[in-house]
Amino acid sequence: MDTQTNTIVSEAQVFAALRQCYDPEMPVNVVDLGLVYEIHIKDDWVGIVMTLTTPGCGMGGYIANDVKEKLLKIPGVHEADVKITWDPQWIPSMMTEEGKRKLGFK
Numbered sequence: 001m002d003t004q005t006n007t008i009v010s011e012a013q014v015f016a017a018l019r020q021c022y023d024p025e026m027p028v029n030v031v032d033l034g035l036v037y038e039i040h041i042k043d044d045w046v047g048i049v050m051t052l053t054t055p056g057c058g059m060g061g062y063i064a065n066d067v068k069e070k071l072l073k074i075p076g077v078h079e080a081d082v083k084i085t086w087d088p089q090w091i092p093s094m095m096t097e098e099g100k101r102k103l104g105f106k
Contacts, residue, residue: 007076009041017070018048024059028102030067034094037085044078046071051090060084 018036019029030036030050038049048067052060064082071080092105099105 009044009046009074009076011039011041013074014039014041014046014048014071017074018067020070021063021066023053023057023063026053026103028095028099030063032096032099032102033090034096034099035090044076045080046074046077047081047083049083049085051085051088053090055086055089 015031018031021030022028023030023033023035026033033053035052036048036050038047040047040049048071050064050067052063057063064084067082068080071077071082092100095103095105
């Protein structure tokens with residue numbers, strides 16, 4: 001919580017910020033790709049546990065940094081951490097219906 005303005009960070013705000021983050025190789029955001037596994041909010045800190053589409057993804061650092069930058073733009077967020085995990089490994093069925101539609105799976 002921002003002690004100066006009593007801003008409470010919501011999960012909805014975090015999801016809205018994450019929907020602005022894209023894998024540069026795909027026209028789908030990280031939420032609709034199903035890459036976000038966990039969201040943790042504690043006062044002015046937000047932590048994300050996410051994965052990438054493949055362990056060899058050369059854009060992992062870029063994507064994690066983009067996620068962190070977008071989180072820090074949320075009013076009341078002063079710290080953000082992004083952890084990349086490979087457990088469970090991502091599979092296409094983790095995508096939302098919107099993500100599948102954008103990639104032609106539907």
